[in-house]
Amino acid sequence: MSLSTHNLSVGYHDKAIVKQVDLTIPEGRIIALLGPNGCGKSTLLKAMARILSPMEGQVHWQGKNLHSIASKKLAQQLALLPQTQPIPEGIKVKDLVAYGRSPYTGFWGRINKDDQVIIDKMMEETGITELADQLVSELSGGQRQRVWLAMTLAQDTPYLLLDEPTTYMDLSHQVELMHLLRKLNLQGKTIITVLHDINQAARYCDHLIVMKEGEIITQGSPESVLTQTMLKNVFSLDAQIHQDPIAKTPMCVVE
């Protein structure tokens, strides 16, 4: 009941992209937002992270309107990893990750010992410890994505909103990321992530939410959501559903 949307419409330039969505995020799970390009996944995620203001309806955090909560307080509860990131000039990796602690530091942004412990831990978890003294602008796309992820994790929030966190990552780092998400989830975090790879979502996430044209089509466990009819209706794909031989989760194979 912590994060929910009520009759929520959001969009850009007066055009609603997410249309009158009522959604309650199940707490303590890893939730995947799925859907074709332009269906409003990212927009919904941004609205839930109060980056976008609703055109209609509300987003509630613990029963209160998101936009009535002080931004610094909220930044200790919800953290968003945006889909596209700027490439800041002249900033070192360790400094960028440290900025993730700014909701907790005083206004001057001084990092104390506890902050440093969390920063070091998150850099370790995302495998960027050895990049600490490099400039963010000199890294590859995948490395940079992990640096931004580390910054978001350093925010140490109970809720994590990730917009395509696997972008630019090679396969092994993608798998590592999904394992890391599970580890964080077992520590009690709720994770909402936009994913493109349906099979990855079915394998690693507990709850799938499928969107199309700004509306939620279906949601539930991977077994109940991932069906031939859903793939046909939402993605216009003819596909078969098989069981993953290792994880025993459903997976789709395109015909």
Place this chain on the structure above:
Amino acid sequence: MISIRLPFVGQCLALLLLLFICSWISLFSWSVITITPMDALHALYDMNAESIAQHIVHDLRLPRVLVGIMVGANLAAAGVIMQGLTQNPLASPSVLGINAGAALGMATVSSIAPWFGLLGTSVAAIIGGGIAWAFVMLLGSAWRGGNEHGRLVLAGVAISALCAALTKAVIIIAEDQAAGVLTWLAGSLADARWQTFDSFWPVCLIGLLGAMLIAPTLNLLQLGDDNARNLGVSLMWVKLGGSFLVLLLVGSAISSVGAIGFVGLLVPHMARMLAGQDHRKFLPIAMMLGACLVVLSDTVSRAIIYPAETPAGAILALIGAPFFIYLVRKRTL
């Protein structure tokens, strides 16, 4: 980027020393009545009432240097804040129309209603600059942030041109005030007296303190609007507060000595080369560098056609224009 690897405190001390030397030289050099370097120092702590040279230092040179220091610090801080708010390396009071708008406001009031006096022109300069800045931000859609660099600069150039044309029209209409307005437009420290200093320093102090307070937030704006908001920055308040600070800093500087350009553009980049991208560090460095630069150009401005004076603003434009071109060429906008 080249950076001189001196610890931050060392850089600050070195710059303070440099600032002191620049100010000292400015106190005694290029004077019709000979002033010795020792005269300049004596006038500061142990004044000999008989000495004309020491009187010149105390009554004319000292306020001039102090105003120069404050103007430099103000304009540099304003440039840092503007570049931080817009995430645009070309943002500065002169490029984004604030100088031109303030000049228009000042020229209008001093031509049409000269009885308002100094306070009236200061307020007019701040209001004029504020209106120009608001127009540039709206036209250049700077509030959206990100990739509209070219557009913002274009809007600044257009608004500057418009303000300059209107200023000329005002000067032509009210000819008797033209000489004063023209000197002011070029930006000169020649008329800075203790009176200027007294009305300037409180605003200057508030503006510079405010700039230091906003510095940590400017760091977060470097990460893009989405990330900044995600980290708990309320963008609207920062942008409004930052714009207010810019107007305070630029308005007070401009109404004291006129439209001195390029300090706000040049100095933030020099400070970044020295101290890196952390605003908490390079903002104070920029303030000191700006102060040095203005005091230095004021000294040079007296030397060029000695014993007559050239406006310090002209000297700065001479250094600033090539640097501006260098920046445009170096960066992909």
